[in-house]
Amino acid sequence: MQGKVLVAATSKGGAGKSTTIACLAMYWRGVGRTVALVDCDPNQTLTRWHAKGGALSQLPLRTQLDEHAMIPTIAELADEHDLVLVDCAGFGNQAMVFAIGAANVVLIPVMADEANVFEALRTRKVVESASRLTRRPITARTVLSRVKRAAVVEHTRDQLAKRGLEPLTAQMNDRVLFQEATFYGSSPTVLDPASSAARDIAAVAIEIEPLLGLAVEPVVSPAEAEVSPVT
Ligand SMILES: Nc1ncnc2c1ncn2[C@@H]1O[C@H](COP(=O)(O)OP(=O)(O)OP(=O)(O)O)[C@@H](O)[C@H]1O
Numbered sequence: 001m002q003g004k005v006l007v008a009a010t011s012k013g014g015a016g017k018s019t020t021i022a023c024l025a026m027y028w029r030g031v032g033r034t035v036a037l038v039d040c041d042p043n044q045t046l047t048r049w050h051a052k053g054g055a056l057s058q059l060p061l062r063t064q065l066d067e068h069a070m071i072p073t074i075a076e077l078a079d080e081h082d083l084v085l086v087d088c089a090g091f092g093n094q095a096m097v098f099a100i101g102a103a104n105v106v107l108i109p110v111m112a113d114e115a116n117v118f119e120a121l122r123t124r125k126v127v128e129s130a131s132r133l134t135r136r137p138i139t140a141r142t143v144l145s146r147v148k149r150a151a152v153v154e155h156t157r158d159q160l161a162k163r164g165l166e167p168l169t170a171q172m173n174d175r176v177l178f179q180e181a182t183f184y185g186s187s188p189t190v191l192d193p194a195s196s197a198a199r200d201i202a203a204v205a206i207e208i209e210p211l212l213g214l215a216v217e218p219v220v221s222p223a224e225a226e227v228s229p230v231t
C-alpha cells in the first residue's frame, strides 16, 4: 500500500467522526493530494453527504458495510491514492476493528465530557489490540471536538493527557459552518476558506501529516494554520 490510511473512530456517537473525515478530505484535496473515502457506518452519514452533489462528491467514496471486505477495500484504494480516510460507526463493531487494523493513524474525536473520555479509552484499547495483532505500530491521537468553552476543554485535555490519550494541540471548535457544510455535502475549506472553521481543519490536518508520514510541505499552498478562539 502506497497511500496512508487515517481512520476516525470512537464508540461515542455524535463526537464528530464524519465531520472530521469530510473536512480533512477536502483540506487535503485542496492542497493537491489524492484522497479516497470509505464509509463503514451502517447509518451512512458520509455517504449521504457525498450524494448531495457538493464538493465532497468529487472524491471517490466506497460504502463498505461488509466487514470482511474492509481490508481489501482499503488496500485497493491505498494503492491508487495518497490518502484513504475511513469513517466508522458510532459504536464499536467488527468493521471498526478491521479498519483500525489497516490504519496508519486512528483519530479519536472527543467532546468535552466524561462519557466521551470513557469511550475514547475503550477505542484506544481496540487500537492497542489491533496493533498487537498486526505486529506493527498504529498511532492513535484524540482530537477535541465541538468545543464550546475553553474552561471545560482544558479540564478534558488534562484528563486525556493523564490517561495517555495524547490529544492533538489543534482542536475542532463548535462552529455553525461545520453544521451548514453537511447540508451542502461540502466543507468549510471550500465554502469559506478564510473562516475560523477552515483554520481549525487546517491546523488539525497539519498536525496529523507527520504522524501519517506525509511530506511536511503541502503540495500546493496551505491555508494558514492556527488554533482559533471559539466564536
Ligand atoms: N466542530 C463542530 N461544530 C459544530 N457542529 C459540529 C461540529 N462537529 C460536528 N458537528 C455536528 O454534530 C453532529 C454530529 O457530528 P458527526 O455526524 O460528525 O459525528 P459522528 O461522530 O460521525 O456521529 P455518529 O457517531 O452518529 O456517526 C452533526 O450534526 C454535525 O454537524
Ligand SMILES: [Mg+2]
Pocket (backbone or CB within 6 Å): 017, 018, 019, 041, 045, 046, 087, 088, 089, 090
Ligand atoms: Mg458519523
